[in-house]
Amino acid sequence: MFRHQKELQFEVKVERPDPLLARQIQEVLGGQFGEMTVMMQYLFQGFNCRGDEKYKDMLMDIGTEEIGHVEMLCSLISQLLDGASPEAQAEAAEDPAIAAVMGGINPQHLLVSGLGGLPTNSNGVPWNGAYIVASGNLLADMRSNLHAESQGRLQVARLYHMTKDEGVRATFRKMLARDRYHQYQWMEAIAELEEKNGVVVPASFPPEAEQESQPQAYEFWDLSEGNESADGPWAKGTSPDGTGEYVYLQNPAPQGQVPNPEVPPTALHHDLDEKKILNK
Structure with missing residues (x-):
């Protein structure tokens, strides 16, 4: 009321x-x-x-x-x-x-x-x-x-x-x-x-639940020109929750694949790659 x-x-x-x-x-x-x-x-x-x-x-x-x-x-x-x-x-x-x-x-x-x-x-x-x-x-x-x-x-x-x-x-x-x-x-x-x-939201999904992705929780990826960001506390030292040490990656490399989507139906009127159509 x-x-x-x-x-x-x-x-x-x-x-x-x-x-x-x-x-x-x-x-x-x-x-x-x-x-x-x-x-x-x-x-x-x-x-x-x-x-x-x-x-x-x-x-x-x-x-x-x-x-x-x-x-x-x-x-x-x-x-x-x-x-x-x-x-x-x-x-x-x-x-x-x-x-x-x-x-x-x-x-x-x-x-x-x-x-x-x-x-x-x-x-x-x-x-x-x-x-x-x-x-x-x-x-x-x-x-x-x-x-x-x-x-x-x-x-x-x-x-x-x-x-x-x-x-x-x-x-x-x-x-x-x-x-x-x-x-x-x-x-x-x-x-x-x-x-x-703890400091990370949500606390109900703990760090160990990230399994093989754990290293990525502490990496700083430098993805812009200049490396001044390396001087910040987010790029070196211990994480606020004390679970790991930060790592500064100056030239991080891609870790995924090149996307290769399936050829869609022609009725959707995409500009399609003719080579992909022929190989379908």
């Missing part, structure tokens, strides 16, 4: 309208790493969690908080659009003062949402459920969560420097602080799960 409170998690109060900034903020609302994505990602991970109850509870806590962040951003966008109108947009072409306010406005804020937030990114591309990760494997999912929070916080930090509006910046500072905590949270969960199950 969910219930809504009228009060926002944190105060949202802008100093002046700014439709261009409203458009830019759409990215952290409905973009790939926006609040809608982490909201849905954490909730679906929580809904489907079959592991320790503390992980499910945490996912539901943070997923529900993210619903509040979506509402905060919608309120922020609405305030930044206050005073915008189709007439003002037309006048912007003639009046530099109006143009400073109206320049770059997202037409859909006027035509579709009536001066409100949209479930889209900053270019108007609709939010996509394919953005979310909810695999059922806790360690894999927590790593995806850390990635999402890292990218989301990065985008909010960039937006922070795009405005001098102290009201907007105050809202962003709250979001940056919460995103920082959420990174801490996922790092703590990841460390706990790694200590419990």
Whole structure:
């Protein structure tokens, strides 16, 4: 069960309208790493969690908080659009003062949402459920969560420097602080799960199950010009799980065969090798 409170998690109060900034903020609302994505990602991970109850509870806590962040951003966008109108947009072409306010406005804020937030990114591309990760494997999912929070916080930090509006910046500072905590949270969960199950996902498929492929688990294949990558910790030393030593291969050779597919039916209208047809 969910219930809504009228009060926002944190105060949202802008100093002046700014439709261009409203458009830019759409990215952290409905973009790939926006609040809608982490909201849905954490909730679906929580809904489907079959592991320790503390992980499910945490996912539901943070997923529900993210619903509040979506509402905060919608309120922020609405305030930044206050005073915008189709007439003002037309006048912007003639009046530099109006143009400073109206320049770059997202037409859909006027035509579709009536001066409100949209479930889209900053270019108007609709939010996509394919953005979310909810695999059922806790360690894999927590790593995806850390990635999402890292990218989301990065985008909010960039937006922070795009405005001098102290009201907007105050809202962003709250979001940056919460995103920082959420990174801490996922790092703590990841460390706990790694200590419990090991660092490789899935732990239920152990290294020894790879049988004859074991050597390939420790080889770095240099497949681009230059060999600077040999200086990294991924090319020398012991693997994080302690099961083997890395090997740097400067000129790795192919280990497979040349593909030689069967001749397909002519009704498929391939450009076929006549020699293969004759030899068939």
